[in-house]
Amino acid sequence: MNPNIMTIGHLARETGTKVETVRFYEKSGLLPKPTRTEGNYRSYDRAHLNRLSFIRRARDxxxxxxxxxxxxxxxxxxxxSCSAVDEIAKEHRREVERKIVDLQSLKKELDRMIDQCGCGVVADCRIIESLSPPDASGSIL
Known part of the structure; x- marks a missing residue:
């Protein structure tokens, strides 16, 4: 067998990807369909490996x-020109910055809830009270 040709399992291992994910990327058109062996197995090459590595890094x-x-x-x-690439990266950075703001707000709310907790009994727990619907009277179940 050609050493530059890989099975789907080998490709998945080389990139730290699950076999199902490789198939998903093929179905969604991110990864080109591989050739097939005489036994009808998928046959991947270095170009597939490089492209899947790119996809994995971008997903990370x-x-x-x-x-x-x-x-x-x-x-x-x-x-x-790479200006379109730059714009995609800048938009993604803006999305990340929005998520950071949201996460910081979430952290403040969790800090507030934790700081209000007197570590007594669950019936008096301010965290449970904060998470419960307004009309709940004690038990949430």
């Missing part, structure tokens, strides 16, 4: 599938 950085699809399309046109 929180890019959406649509953003990754756009980045991949842009990366296929090597002579094009």
């Amino acid at each position: 950085l929180g890019f959406s599938l649509d953003q990754i699809r756009a980045l991949l399309a842009l990366s296929d046109d090597r002579d094009r």
Whole structure:
């Protein structure tokens, strides 16, 4: 067998991806369909490995599938200006900054709830009270 050809399991292991995820990326068009062996097994090459590694890294950085699809399309046109790539990255950074603000607000609310807790009994717990619907009278079940 050609050493540059990989099975789906090998490709998944090399990239730290689940086999089901590789199939999903194929179905969604992010990863090109591989050729098939005589036994009808998927047969991946170095280009698949590189593309899947790109996708994994972009996902690790929180890019959406649509953003990754756009980045991949842009990366296929090597002579094009990278201004469109920059704009995708800047938009993603703005999304991350919004999430950070939301998470900081969430942390403040959790801090407030925890600080109000007197560590007594559950019946008097301010955290449970804060999480319960306004019309709950004691038990939430």
